[in-house]
Amino acid sequence: MMNLFNSKTVDIIFAILLGYFAWNRYAEGHTGVAILLVVVAMLNLVAFVTKLNIEKKVKKNK
DSSP states (O other): OOTTSHHHHHHHHHHHHHHHHHHHHHTTHHHHHHHHHHHHHHHHHHHHHHHHHHHHHHHHHH
């Protein structure tokens, strides 16, 4: 259960939630807020990919 909520999983969950909220804000006509939420969601995805690369390098060096 603890492995389910590691930082990489949380990054993906936050990106999905932020994407949903961005779509909701866009549908309501709040384009500026939607763009902000999309940018934050993309930053979460970048953090996820970066963590994967770091983990791969650490495992390779062991």
